Amino acid sequence: MFNVKSDPLDALLFAVGLRLSQLAKSGDSKFKSLLENRNFTIQMGSEAEQVFRTFAVNNGYFTQTADKTENPTLSITFKDSMTGAKLLAKGDAAAFMVGIQNGDLKMAGDYSLLMWFNQVAKFIVPKVPEPLQPFVEQAKPLIDKATPIAKDLFAKASSFFDKTEKTEKTVQGESKFFNEQNTPTNSTTTDNSVLDNLKEKAVEIKEKAEEKLAEVKHTAEEKFDELKTTAETKIEEGKEKIDELKHTAEEKVVDLKATAEEKAVEIKEKAETKIEDGKEKLDELKHTAEEKVADLKATAEEKVEEVKTTAETKIEDGKEKLDGLKATAEEKVDEVNQQLEAMSGENKEETADNSQPPAMxxxxxxxxxxxxxxxxxxxxxxxxxxxxxxxxxxxxxxxxx
Structure with missing residues (x-):
């Protein structure tokens, strides 16, 4: 797995695979859900440079190998390493589709795995913690400054090794005892010369790299110290600001408390005044009601006496009328009795005259x-x-x- 070639596509694929392996072993549940219950292989590479890597997912586990595989589930072949590195760096499935149309790559197998790869690509670049974002932003100029230096060193090293490789191929292609002009040559001298040149170039590159790295390191340390000092200053200023805000808040709380107490006293006084006014009103209403009740009672008593007097008068009048009627009735009864007696006397005389038995x-x-x-x-x-x-x-x- 660690057999990495000095090829941009192979280096990028190796870094991607290494990151995915780390994520598979981490506790990221979202990433692990993309690996569970899945079993497939994705092969990526370039035929031009003969660079290939295979990513395999097997029920939650992830592995990568630096070679081709038989019958991959999805195969992605770029026309060259640089094109593949650029398309992978975009991390966009749409870019792959455009690349297929432009002839920048070829795909075979299960195209749906391209969407899976697009999903996991979101996890490849680790998120920078929010507190470190300002430091990363300030460190970007240093990275931008160091990048050309690293590229230059890499280009020089690649150029040197390319020349060496060509020299070795030329030496290997030539006769051990005759050169192109068919003149004798000393192979031992040539080999020693090549080795000496390699050593000198290696030492030179190493020294330059160490100088540049020391320079970048020194600059980074200075920048880090500067950032550290700035951060400490900001922290102190933040503490002072917090203390100031805290003091202001405490003063506000005291003011609000005093205001609240004043308001409470004022409301209490108003409430007590309202209660006293209410009591006075209640006493006034009670007194008025008692007067009304007394007036009504007196009026009722007067009415009762008046009705009683009227009733007694009526009763006396009734008694007098009753006595009058009684006297009149007695007179009538006496008158009727007298008539009856008179009639009875006439009947007796008639009976005597007719010589009849005594009248009944x-x-x-x-x-x-x-x-x-x-x-x-x-x-x-x-x-x-x-x-x-x-x-x-x-x-x-x-x-x-």
Whole structure:
């Protein structure tokens, strides 16, 4: 897995695979969900440079190998390493589709895995913690400054090794004892010369690299110290600001507390005043109600006395009228009795004149007259019939047939 070539595409694929391996072993549940219950292989590389790497996912596990594989689930072949590195750096599935149309790459197999790769690409670049964002932003100029230096060193090293490789190929292609002009040559001298040149170039590159790295390191340290000092200053300023805000907040709290207490006292006084006013109103209403009740009571008593007096007057008047009626009734009764007595005297004289038996009383005569009448009810006979003084002289009961 660590067999990395000095090829941009192979180096990039190796870095991607290494990052995915780290994520697979981490506790990132979102990334692990992209690996679970999956089993496939993705092969990427370039035929021009014969650079290939294979990513394999097997039920939650991720691995990479620096070679081709038989029957990959998805195969992506770029026309050259630089094109592949550029397309991969974009991390966009749409760029791959455009690349297919432009002939920059060829794909075979399950195209849906391209979408899977697009999903995991979001996890490849680690997120910078928010507190470190300002430091990263300030460190970018240093990185931009160091990048050309590193590229220059890499280009020189690549150029040197390319020349060396060509020299070795030339030496290997030539005869051990004759050169192109067919003249004898000393192979041992040539080999020693090449090795000496390699050593000198290696030492030179190493020294330059160490100088540049020392320079960048020194600059970075200075920048870091500057950033550290700035951060400490900012922290101190922040602390002072916090203390100031805290003090201001405490003062505000005290002011608000005092204001609240004043308001509470004011509200309490107003409430007590309202309560006193309410009590006075209540007493006033109570006194008014008592006066009203007394007036109504006096009026009622007067009305009762008035009604009582009127009733007594009416009763006296009724008694007088009743006595008058009673006297009148007695007079009428006496008058009727006198008439009856007169009538009775006439009947006695008539009976004596006719030599008849002694006359019966009026009641007896009535009973004899109606002796054969049908009796409807025993209680029809009353004292009024039997009483000789009664003005009622005859009662006839007729029953309809």
């Amino acid at each position: 009383t009026q009641s007896q005569a009535l009973e004899a007259k109606h002796a054969d009448d049908e009796v409807i009810a025993e209680n029809v006979k009353t004292d009024a019939v039997k009483n000789n003084k009664s003005p009622i002289i005859n009662i006839t009961v007729t029953r309809n047939a």
